[in-house]
Every structure is written in structure tokens, then in C-alpha cells.
Amino acid sequence: MLALVAAAAMVAGSIAIRSRLDQEQEDEANPVRVVCAAELGPVCDALRRTAAVVTVEPAVVTADRLGRSTADDAGLDGWLVPAPWPQIVDIRRRTQGSLFTDVGPPLARSPLVLAVRRTLVDSLTPGCAAEVGWKCLGDAAAANKARPGHVDPDDDALGALVVGQATAAYFGGSVDLSTTDLEKQDYARWFRALERAAPARTSGGSPLEEMLGTTFATYDAVGTIEAEAVPVLASSAVRDRVVLLYPSPMATADVVLASAGGDTARRLRDVAGGGDIRKALADAGWRVDGRPAPANAPPLPPTNGLPSPGFLDALRSLAEEVRR
Amino acid sequence: MRRVTLLLIALTLVATACTSSPGSGDGGQQAAPKNCTTVDVASSPEKVELFTDLARRFNGSPAAKEGGCTFVRVLRKSSGEAMQLLADGWPNEATDGARPVIWSPASSAWGAILNHKLSLAGRPAQAPASRPFMRTPLVIAMPRPMAETLGWPTTPIGYADILKLAQDPAGWGGKGHPEWGPFRLGKTNPNFSTSALSATIAQYYAATNKTRDLSAEDLARPEVDAFARAVEASVVHYGDITLTFMNNLYKNDQRGAGLTYASAVAVEEKSVIDYNTGNPDGITDPGEVPRKPRVPLVAIYPKEGTLFSDNPIIVLDSPWVEEKQKESARVFERFLQEPDNQRRVLEFGFRPGNTAVAVGAPIERANGVDPDQPQNVLGVPAPPVLAKVLDLWAEQRKGARVMLVIDVSGSMGEKASDNGDTKLDLAKVAAVDALSQFKADDLVGLRIFSTGISRTAPTEYVDLVPIGPISSSRENIANRIRSLVPTQGTPLYTVAGASYTNLRDSYDDKRINAVVLLTDGKNEDPRNNDLDGLLSLLRAGSEGQSSQPVRIFPIAYGKDADLNVLRRIAEATNAAAYDASNPATIAKVFTNVVSNF
Numbered sequence: 001m002l003a004l005v006a007a008a009a010m011v012a013g014s015i016a017i018r019s020r021l022d023q024e025q026e027d028e029a030n031p032v033r034v035v036c037a038a039e040l041g042p043v044c045d046a047l048r049r050t051a052a053v054v055t056v057e058p059a060v061v062t063a064d065r066l067g068r069s070t071a072d073d074a075g076l077d078g079w080l081v082p083a084p085w086p087q088i089v090d091i092r093r094r095t096q097g098s099l100f101t102d103v104g105p106p107l108a109r110s111p112l113v114l115a116v117r118r119t120l121v122d123s124l125t126p127g128c129a130a131e132v133g134w135k136c137l138g139d140a141a142a143a144n145k146a147r148p149g150h151v152d153p154d155d156d157a158l159g160a161l162v163v164g165q166a167t168a169a170y171f172g173g174s175v176d177l178s179t180t181d182l183e184k185q186d187y188a189r190w191f192r193a194l195e196r197a198a199p200a201r202t203s204g205g206s207p208l209e210e211m212l213g214t215t216f217a218t219y220d221a222v223g224t225i226e227a228e229a230v231p232v233l234a235s236s237a238v239r240d241r242v243v244l245l246y247p248s249p250m251a252t253a254d255v256v257l258a259s260a261g262g263d264t265a266r267r268l269r270d271v272a273g274g275g276d277i278r279k280a281l282a283d284a285g286w287r288v289d290g291r292p293a294p295a296n297a298p299p300l301p302p303t304n305g306l307p308s309p310g311f312l313d314a315l316r317s318l319a320e321e322v323r324r
Numbered sequence: 325m326r327r328v329t330l331l332l333i334a335l336t337l338v339a340t341a342c343t344s345s346p347g348s349g350d351g352g353q354q355a356a357p358k359n360c361t362t363v364d365v366a367s368s369p370e371k372v373e374l375f376t377d378l379a380r381r382f383n384g385s386p387a388a389k390e391g392g393c394t395f396v397r398v399l400r401k402s403s404g405e406a407m408q409l410l411a412d413g414w415p416n417e418a419t420d421g422a423r424p425v426i427w428s429p430a431s432s433a434w435g436a437i438l439n440h441k442l443s444l445a446g447r448p449a450q451a452p453a454s455r456p457f458m459r460t461p462l463v464i465a466m467p468r469p470m471a472e473t474l475g476w477p478t479t480p481i482g483y484a485d486i487l488k489l490a491q492d493p494a495g496w497g498g499k500g501h502p503e504w505g506p507f508r509l510g511k512t513n514p515n516f517s518t519s520a521l522s523a524t525i526a527q528y529y530a531a532t533n534k535t536r537d538l539s540a541e542d543l544a545r546p547e548v549d550a551f552a553r554a555v556e557a558s559v560v561h562y563g564d565i566t567l568t569f570m571n572n573l574y575k576n577d578q579r580g581a582g583l584t585y586a587s588a589v590a591v592e593e594k595s596v597i598d599y600n601t602g603n604p605d606g607i608t609d610p611g612e613v614p615r616k617p618r619v620p621l622v623a624i625y626p627k628e629g630t631l632f633s634d635n636p637i638i639v640l641d642s643p644w645v646e647e648k649q650k651e652s653a654r655v656f657e658r659f660l661q662e663p664d665n666q667r668r669v670l671e672f673g674f675r676p677g678n679t680a681v682a683v684g685a686p687i688e689r690a691n692g693v694d695p696d697q698p699q700n701v702l703g704v705p706a707p708p709v710l711a712k713v714l715d716l717w718a719e720q721r722k723g724a725r726v727m728l729v730i731d732v733s734g735s736m737g738e739k740a741s742d743n744g745d746t747k748l749d750l751a752k753v754a755a756v757d758a759l760s761q762f763k764a765d766d767l768v769g770l771r772i773f774s775t776g777i778s779r780t781a782p783t784e785y786v787d788l789v790p791i792g793p794i795s796s797s798r799e800n801i802a803n804r805i806r807s808l809v810p811t812q813g814t815p816l817y818t819v820a821g822a823s824y825t826n827l828r829d830s831y832d833d834k835r836i837n838a839v840v841l842l843t844d845g846k847n848e849d850p851r852n853n854d855l856d857g858l859l860s861l862l863r864a865g866s867e868g869q870s871s872q873p874v875r876i877f878p879i880a881y882g883k884d885a886d887l888n889v890l891r892r893i894a895e896a897t898n899a900a901a902y903d904a905s906n907p908a909t910i911a912k913v914f915t916n917v918v919s920n921f
Contacts, residue, residue: 196536199535199536199629199700199701199702199703203432203455203456203459203632203634203636204432204435204453204454204455204456204634204636205455205456205634205677209455209456209679212679213456213459213675213676213677213679214459214632214698214701215683215695215696217461217629217632217697217698217699217700217701218701232679235679235680236679236680237679237680237681237682237683238679238682
């Protein structure tokens with residue numbers, strides 16, 4: 001009896017090993033093709049060290065291409081990108097069909113934050129009803145009392161998220177926002193002032209680096225993600241002159257690995273969702289399960305807290321129009 | 325044991341190879357050590373000494389061995405010239421230097437212009453968005469007494485205030501200082517120089533009362549055009565680099581005449597520090613002992629805002645750049661961002677790109693600059709608008725009145741290239757090409773010189789084409805140049821003095837009055853060997869508030885030209901001498917000379 005069980009186990013084991021070897025051979029012969037959002041910086045370098053064939057490009061470039069593509073093969077098996085960009089692409093592809101039926105759970109998250117010149121916080125606090133946040137900054141920008149900035153939604157994936165949070169702050173929350181809200185005159189005036197308060201970009205660096213590097217000559221407040229702000233401010237020579245705020249409604253950028261599902265999704269998760277990528281995300285300042293949050297940082301909200309993907313895409317177009 | 329010894333020797337050789345000094349910034353093309361990846365860097369001139377220093381440190385550091393061996397060489401290239409070379413595919417490494425892997429213009433605006441030009445030609449972009457290596461704001465450098473007259477440091481001063489003064493016929497007389505003469509603006513050629521490009525953009529912003537989103541429609545408005553032309557009319561002369569201005573200002577200052585050479589110069593903040601510490605060109609020559617100026621400059625940070633030169637490290641996507649070189653370039657870029665190296669950046673008077681390094685000395689008030697300024701910045705216009713700015717400037721710039729004076733002495737008939745071209749042949753091609761850079765209403769004439777070239781007095785020179793509108797004489801001048809042949813000796817002093825006197829006697833205060841003097845030899849005229857007399861003549865007409873400045877821009881052509889004497893002639897007229905000791909560079913040198921107009 002024992003011999004029979006042992007023989008069966010050996011057969012099962014050999015089948016499993018064979019199957020695994022076949023799978024590895026298949027993976028080697030047809031490596032998964034992953035597009036990595038350039039906004040993720042060194043995380044894409046880590047991805048390059050995996051078995052995947054990696055293309056790095058700005059998420060908005062990928063989104064524009066995929067949104068228009070009618071080819072059977074979109075040229076990628078997976079996309080490592082901040083959400084909800086895969087959903088934005090699928091909304092644009094209503095007629096061609098969805099590409100990203102499998103958007104996995106976030107690999108890492110990072111709250112959207114405001115880095116604000118301390119003197120500006122001090123001067124705005126008495127007049128801001130609840131907090132120095134986007135609503136108050138937009139009002140101050142309209143009065144030429146603040147120059148808030150953020151990455152351009154037209155060329156950076158995070159830009160749409162930041163203006164989404166700002167807009168949610170204006171309307172008092174992200175729930176139930178509709179694109180018709182974008183047409184409201186008071187909002188349009190406020191948003192235009194917010195977007196046009198600071199000069200157009202003056203260098204290739206990030207707005208936060210630019211604010212610090214020009215000692216506030218360009219911006220006096222910058223919306224970005226915690227993953228950038230915490231390490232940059234920690235090493236900045238002028239960190240004492242900046243306050244890091246987590247404005248309401250709290251929102252997050254969530255890195256996801258999106259694919260068309262099926263076996264490809266499994267292979268993608270093996271290659272691009274593994275420990276090395278999570279470590280690279282953590283090293284880049286993103287919050288990853290099992291790693292401590294930065295000191296004094298609030299806990300993460302259960303959802304990303306952003307308006308819907310369609311709303312964000314419409315808002316991105318509005319921002320482009322206003323900034324032009 | 326023997327194997328270990330051999331291994332140690334080999335390692336030592338590799339280490340030595342990787343610690344050789346970098347290119348000196350003058351286009352030095354020394355070979356990279358064996359097995360090293362060469363990364364050629366085209367750097368804008370004002371930071372070439374810093375870059376060369378950092379490249380030397382890098383080549384000798386463990387970082388250079390990261391992932392193999394990287395060897396960095398630095399080549400000095402003005403931002404505009406490098407942009408044009410990249411747009412043209414960097415066609416000639418023999419005359420233009422090695423094709424770069426890294427391009428570091430003074431401003432990322434040049435990268436945008438390059439990509440725009442490539443796009444118009446249906447070619448892919450080559451300059452990806454890149455992080456700043458360091459920053460320095462554009463300022464208006466002004467002699468301290470003049471700035472104080474305008475209310476500095478308590479009254480904020482704007483571009484509009486300065487440009488209004490530049491257009492005032494009363495000049496400094498309207499501010500109670502007639503002894504300073506007219507307001508003279510020092511500004512370089514925006515096709516070459518970033519400070520000039522930034523100053524021209526700021527000028528348009530001042531004309532439109534805007535601080536961002538300058539548009540092509542704004543530029544086309546008649547009042548904006550009139551404003552720009554009026555400002556350009558106050559320009560002393562142009563030029564490819566600001567360092568020429570700073571050197572001339574310094575030399576005038578040492579003679580006590582600084583206030584009448586230029587009232588204000590658009591430069592980067594770093595140049596003010598260099599000037600005030602007695603190093604006006606920012607380059608410390610061997611044995612040079614800095615001596616502070618008599619009258620320091622102060623940096624005016626325009627109240628409307630200014631532009632930053634962000635000095636990006638652009639790892640080029642050019643066809644000749646290999647992936648391995650890009651990887652090595654990124655290793656060097658990371659090295660540059662290290663705090664220790666960013667502190668070196670600060671020592672050279674730039675603001676660090678790495679925000680971990682605080683702005684401090686020498687960026688301090690004692691050096692005429694203010695670390696808490698500027699308070700506002702101007703937006704960099706979109707690439708098509710930048711291109712339009714350059715196009716318009718070519719029409720709106722101050723007109724020129726120039727005598728081209730070409731040496732046709734016997735030595736110009738010497739062979740200068742492998743295919744049998746003589747020095748004169750090469751000069752003729754370069755001079756004819758340079759004619760296209762003059763605008764239609766510039767006045768240009770052609771004079772040739774050699775001993776006994778004319779049977780009637782003056783026997784040393786002949787005017788082939790009198791000074792007149794180039795729109796009607798361009799082809800005539802070109803044909804005359806093409807037909808030149810070499811003859812006798814070199815009456816350098818006589819022709820320099822006579823050309824200067826001729827232009828001064830017919831001085832046109834609405835134009836830049838200048839002589840371009842190309843010569844390949846020394847003065848060979850026994851009847852006139854009086855250099856001191858010539859220099860006295862030139863200086864006498866070039867100094868003082870009522871001077872009628874005629875600039876002589878000599879080109880020292882070929883290895884026998886007397887560059888030292890030509891420099892003294894140039895300096896006596898507050899101009900600059902150009903070195904074309906390698907005849908193959910004459911076309912490029914001619915272009916740089918004509919950038920003064």
C-alpha cells in the first residue's frame with residue numbers, strides 16, 4: 001500500500017515538475033511584454049532585470065496609443081502604471097473593446113500630498129475655513145496670493161490624479177461628480193486660476209524639485225505624491241521652509257499591473273508582481289504591504305478616493321485647454 | 325606569485341587608464357583609455373571649467389568603473405551652435421569636435437528648439453526632457469553706481485524700467501548723470517547665447533505685460549515690434565558669448581572707463597560673481613591672479629520675473645549614440661548629482677541642481693548677488709514661439725555697418741588643406757557664406773590689403789566695394805571675394821588704422837560700426853611699425869561718454885598670424901579677436917565674428 005502511494009506521489013510529482021518545466025520553457029520562448037510607466041522611474045529599471053520584455057514610456061503616451069489602436073495585438077501583455085489609467089484606456093476604447101479586463105490589486109500605494117511653503121501656510125491659515133488644501137489654494141491663486149503647481153496632466157500620468165483631487169476638494173468630495181460639473185462657471189473660473197497661477201514649466205525637473213531649487217520663485221505649493229515628497233523634502237536644504245500636507249479628500253495613486261487576464265495575467269504576476277518589484281516600489285517611497293508608513297503620515301484610505309476614470313479623463317482635457 | 329604581480333600590474337594599468345584627465349573643454353580629442361566607453365560632453369562655455377573639473381574627478385573615481393569603465397571628455401560649445409550642429413547631424417567632427425553623447429546647453433529651452441526643428445524636418449526628437457544639473461538665473465548686471473541711481477537695492481527694478489531707460493534719448497542725463505553718456509546695453513546674439521535668448525524673451529514679456537504664455541500673435545503686434553527695435557538700438561554690439569562683454573568691461577574698469585563701455589549687460593548670475601571676484605571670464609588661466617574690479621557689478625533680478633538657465637544633462641537620442649554610451653552617460657549624470665559634486669557646483673557660482681545642497685557662498689550679497697532672489701520667474705515659451713523669437717530678432721536687431729577687410733598678402737597663397745586649397749581659398753568660401761548672415765538693410769563694404777596693392781595712394785589697400793546696403797551688393801561682394809588672389813606683404817597697422825578712421829569719420833549712431841579684419845600674418849610694413857601709435861588712436865576714439873565706438877574684430881588666420889597683437893587691437897576698441905589658427909575652422913570663426921552684428 002505504502003509503495004503504491006509512493007509511486008502515485010512520484011508520478012504526480014514528475015507530472016508537476018514536467019508541467020513546471022514546460023511552463024518555464026514556454027515563458028522563456030514567449031516572454032511577457034510589459035509596458036512600464038516612465039513615471040515609476042527606478043521601478044522600471046527593476047522590471048528590466050526580470051524575464052519580461054520591457055518598454056518604458058510615459059503613461060499618457062501609452063494611453064493615447066492604446067486608446068486609438070485597432071490592431072488585434074496591442075503590442076503588450078501587461079501595463080505597470082498608476083491606476084486608473086488602464087480604466088481610462090478602456091473607456092476610450094468603447095468601440096474597439098477593452099484591453100484590461102484584469103486590473104490586479106494595487107502593488108503599492110502613495111497618498112497625494114501638498115508641499116507648501118511654510119510662509120504661505122501661515123498666511124493662508126486664518127482665511128481657510130477648514131484646512132489649507134486645494135480649495136483654499138485655488139482661491140488664493142485667483143487672488144494672486146499663491147502659485148500652486150503640479151505635473152502637467154498632458155504629459156504625466158499623475159497630473160490627472162492631482163487635478164482630480166483638487167477638483168474633488170472644490171466640490172467637497174469625489175462621490176457623484178459628473179462631467180457636467182466641469183461646466184459650472186464658478187468652478188471653471190476657480191480651476192483656471194489654479195492652473196494658470198504659476199508660470200509654465202521652466203525646466204525638465206519635477207515641480208517639487210523646481211520649487212525647492214528656485215527657492216520658491218516658481219511655485220510656493222506643489223501637489224505630488226508622498227513617494228516623491230517625503231524623500232525629496234527629507235534631503236532638502238530648505239525642508240524647514242516647507243510643510244507637507246495630506247489634503248482632503250484623501251486620495252492615493254495606486255500602482256497596478258493590468259492585463260487581459262487568463263494565463264497571461266498569471267505569467268505577468270509571476271514576472272512583474274513579484275518581490276523584486278515590490279521592493280523597488282518600496283525603495284522608491286511607495287507604501288507596500290508589510291512596510292511601515294512614513295513617520296506622522298496618516299493611514300491609507302480604503303479606496304483611492306479619486307473621481308471616476310471617465311471624469312479624470314475629461315478633467316485632463318479641460319486642464320490641457322486651460323493651461324494652453 | 326608572478327601571476328599575482330602581473331595581475332596587480334594589469335589592474336594598475338587599467339586604473340591609470342581610467343584616471344587620465346578629461347578633455348580640457350577646448351575640443352581636446354585625446355583617445356579614451358582602452359576598454360573604456362567614451363562619453364563626449366558638449367558643454368556651454370560658462371560652465372566648461374566646472375565640467376572639466378568634474379569630469380576629471382569622475383574619471384579618477386570608483387564611479388567611472390561602475391558597470392565597466394567610462395571615460396568622459398568635455399567639449400566647449402555655445403548652446404545655440406551645438407543646437408544647430410545637432411539639427412544638422414553634427415556633420416564634421418574634424419572641425420566641430422566629437423559628436424556628443426551628453427549635451428548640456430545652458431537651458432533646456434535649446435533642447436525644445438532642437439526637437440522643434442527636427443520635428444519640422446520630419447525627424448524624431450533627440451533631446452528628451454532632462455533634469456537640471458544646476459541653475460542660475462538671468463540677471464541684469466549693472467555697475468553699482470548706476471544701479472543705485474535707479475534705486476537699487478531698495479526699489480525693485482524691472483525689465484520695463486531698464487528698457488525704458490535704454491530708449492531714452494537723454495540717456496543717463498535724464499537720471500542726473502550726463503557724464504555716463506547714453507544708456508548702452510550689452511547683449512549677446514540669441515542664436516548662440518542662452519543669456520541673450522532669455523533676455524530677448526524677457527524683453528518681449530516686458531513689451532506685452534505678460535509673465536507666461538508668450539504667443540506668436542503677441543510677437544506680431546506692431547507695438548511689440550517697435551518696442552523690440554527700440555531696445556535693440558541701444559545695444560553696444562552683439563557676440564557669441566557674454567564673456568567677451570565681461571572681459572571688455574573689466575579691462576575698461578581697470579582703466580577707469582568701465583561706466584562708459586556698457587551700462588547693463590544681460591548675463592547669468594554666476595557671471596556677476598566671477599566679475600566681482602576678479603575673474604571676468606570665469607576661466608582661471610595658469611598664473612592668473614584675480615584682482616577685484618574698481619567698480620563692482622550688482623545683479624538686478626527684474627521685478628516682473630526672470631528665467632533660469634537650468635543646465636540640463638541631456639543624454640541624446642541621436643543616431644550615433646549607442647545604448648552602452650547612454651548607460652555610461654547616466655552613470656556620469658548620477659555622479660554629477662552627488663552632494664559633494666553639487667557643492668563644487670556652488671563653488672563655481674551656480675545654484676545646485678540637487679536640492680539637498682543649500683545655496684550659500686559665493687552666492688551672497690557681498691558678491692553683488694542675492695540668494696533670496698529672484699522672487700518670480702517668467703514662463704519659457706512653447707518651442708514654436710521660441711523659434712519665432714529667434715527669427716524676429718534677426719529682423720529687429722540693431723543694424724550693422726561693417727567693412728570686411730581681407731588680407732591678400734603672398735602668404736595667403738599657402739596650401740591649407742590636403743586637397744590643395746590655399747588659405748585664401750578657404751577664407752573666400754567662409755567670407756562668402758558669412759554674407760548670408762547679414763540682414764537686408766545692413767551696410768557692408770569690402771576692402772583688401774597688401775603692400776603695394778595700389779599704384780596710387782593709399783598703396784596698402786583697395787576698396788573693392790564701398791560700404792552700402794548689402795541687399796543690393798551681396799552678389800557683387802561675393803563675386804569680388806571669389807576673384808581675390810594673393811599678392812605682397814602685410815601692412816597690418818596701416819590698414820587697421822585707416823579702416824578704423826574711415827568708419828569713425830562716417831560714424832552712424834543708429835548702427836554697430838565695425839571692421840572685420842582677416843589676416844594671416846604679422847605687420848610687414850617697414851614704413852609703419854608703430855603699434856603703440858595705432859593702439860592710442862583706437863583707444864582715444866573708443867573711450868568716454870561721447871565716444872563713437874568703431875569695433876575692430878580681427879581674425880587671426882593660420883599659424884603665423886600675430887594673435888597677441890590682434891587681441892590688443894581688438895581690446896583697444898572693446899571688441900574681440902578670433903582665433904582661426906587652424907584654417908579648417910575659418911568658416912565657423914567667420915560665423916562667430918558675424919554674430920557680433
